[in-house]
Amino acid sequence: MRLAAFAVAVTYALAGPAAAWQSEDERIFGPEDAPQIQVLSVTDLAAFAPVLQDYVTRNPGRGIRYVQASSTEIYAAIHDEDARFDLVISSAMDLQMKLANDGLAASVAPDARGLPDWARWRDQLWGIALEPVVTLASRQALGDLPVPRTRRDLIALLRENPERFQDRVAAYDPQVSGVGYFLIAQDDQVSDGFWRLAEVMGRLNARLFCCSGQMITELREGRIAIAYNVVASYAARFRPDDPDLVQLAFEDYTFAIVRSALVPVNAPDPQGAQDLLSYLLSDPAQRLIADSAGVALIAGTGKPPVPQLRPIRLDAGLLVYDDRLRRAGLLSEWRAALIQP
Amino acid sequence: MMRPFDPARIVSLRRRLVWQFLVLSAVLVLGLFLVVGWVADRASRASQDAVLGAAVTAITEGIRSVDEGLELDLPYATFSMLGAMGDERIFYLLTVAGQGVTGYEDLPPPPTPATDMAPVFYGADYRGARLRLASVGRMMLIQNRLQPVTVTLGQTRLGQAAIARDTARSAAWAALGFMLLALPVALLAAQAVLQPIRTLADVMGRRGPRDLRPVRHPTPRELAPLLRALNGLIARLRAALELAETFIFEAAHRIRTPLSLVRAEAELALAETSDEATRIRLRRMVRAIGESSRSANQILDHAMVMYRTDQYAAAQVDLAALSRAVLRAIDPIAEMRDIRVTHDIAACIIQGDERMLEIALRNLLDNAIKYAAPEGHVDLTLTCTGTEATLAVTDDGRGLSDDPAQLIGRFRRGANVGDTGGSGLGLTIVTEVAHAHRGRFQLKSGEKGGTCALLHLPLP
Structure with a gap:
């Protein structure tokens, strides 16, 4: 078909024969025989377990079946494969937004006192956590070099010390990772300097990863020196007991993703989902969540955001990131910058 | 058949006036609610259409023809703006020569294809929501061929409808408030309107039973026919009474004169006769005639008093x-x-x-x-x-x-x-x-x- 040629050839993460979606982990909270709220979530089970445990402790008659999957798997499961879940939690804001926009999210009325307007969309998409996106560096690898405070500093640092950072810079692979693509799109929108950074990273033959976890592992094992755009909550699990990890919240801007929850229209137990959502937005749950994310979504439940923190709003603008042409254009630019002959 | 004195049928003008006011006000409130709702809906729809039209035009402007085909940079701010009023759902589609290139490929097409730069607006149902859509078409040179490119952008109008509804509701509340404020005024007005009737009734009620003068009380123009009819009735009654009195007066007068003549004759006869039986009869006659003439006099007096009372x-x-x-x-x-x-x-x-x-x-x-x-x-x-x-x-x-x-x-x-x-x-x-x-x-x-x-x- 000739027309297919209009769209730039795309290696689309979601394209290809749709295999059934895959989960990464699964656990049941509460009594085995209690009615279970089905939760599909991107959040690391280990990080979220205390919150869920607290809920089932407070509600003895309730159980939770928690299924962890990647954000693209979650999107595929809900959008294309009609998977039945009561509550869907994801950090991929654009995909969550698209689910809601396409009419797959039900209207619910949880108790959401204090939730800022930009952290919700209608009565369908509810922000439950703020996740700063930071850059991690290994103290050892930096050596006597100054700790960069802005992206401009980082570019200069990388440029001036190519031998030290060659093959040792890590970033998300936007062609594989939904969050990675989303963050690059944000960077592209906010700053012109980002593409210079991308080019510098390309020249240093940066390594691309599917997920934050892998980047952190590589960093801790000393194989890389700097990991750009890492979701802070992952880092938070290692940082306290690894003095080598430096967390950089750049002063020009630091994004914060809103991790959001929605109740699918075909949820078997929407009331249970709404209850759980109310709990997730309540003070005790928000304290637990803010503790692991490092910043409070609802004022007064944890550390206030640093001034340069730029939360990404939950609004219809997010829909543009999912556009096929836009995506193709951005990815081709990314490839042009990163993959250099 | 009307039974004018059935107490159940006696209506209070005042109550009727107040009721009519209330009903009329309720109709006005409802009317205001509907009209303001309609106007607000139209106004907000028009402004939303302008935004939607500008958005679809902006997106179309962003299409660039490149070597590999075409490039589209969907503007984030435009989408963000479109959704701003009440978190609207947004759908879009870019087609080239009728084939979907990006966006929602099953989006309903415009009823008449958009050909020039002016957006075509239309409504359609899509994915369980009512959409307002705008479509813009233009010809573009793509891969050395001039091809029609169409951009369609649709949004739900929940926020706009909510705003129109809110506006109408506010207007209705305001009207209701005015109505409540106007209620005491209406009561006073009803009272004032009915005051002349009450005054007239008072004036009539205070009249003596024999007072047949025409009613000269000043009344509003609307009561003038009633007053005229009343005065006509009074005049007829008065004429009838006068006629009766004149008749009585005349009759008594005409009886009195011959009676005195008869009496004089009887007295003369009494004086001239010496027959005792005749005298007794004549004396009885004279006494009877005296009584009759006295009665006639009194009837005359009575008629005179009646007449002079009137005058x-x-x-x-x-x-x-x-x-x-x-x-x-x-x-x-x-x-x-x-x-x-x-x-x-x-x-x-x-x-x-x-x-x-x-x-x-x-x-x-x-x-x-x-x-x-x-x-x-x-x-x-x-x-x-x-x-x-x-x-x-x-x-x-x-x-x-x-x-x-x-x-x-x-x-x-x-x-x-x-x-x-x-x-x-x-x-x-x-x-x-x-x-x-x-x-x-x-x-x-x-x-x-x-x-x-x-x-x-x-x-x-």
């Missing part, structure tokens, strides 16, 4: 002089019956109708002389206090056997009058004269037997 015009009356004149006139009758008439007359001037007062006084004295004992005594006293003049006529006759109030009625006579002739009109005449002068007439038993008649007349 009542007060003038200064020297009551003392009048009393003396009446005493002089009555003297021959008293003498004929050997009645001694005494008097005690004080100087007294009042406002009144001399003719009526004369009739009243003559009838009082006439009555007294008639009912006095043979060779008895009648006394007339005129006293004058600061506020009223009192004419007291006392006799030494048989006194009263009935309730005095009963005797005052027309053609009423006491139970103990048996042998004395009379029409029963005398006291009625006196009472009517007293009323015409806003005075009182009283009949009571005398201190030493007999009867005392008191006519009280107010002084000016």
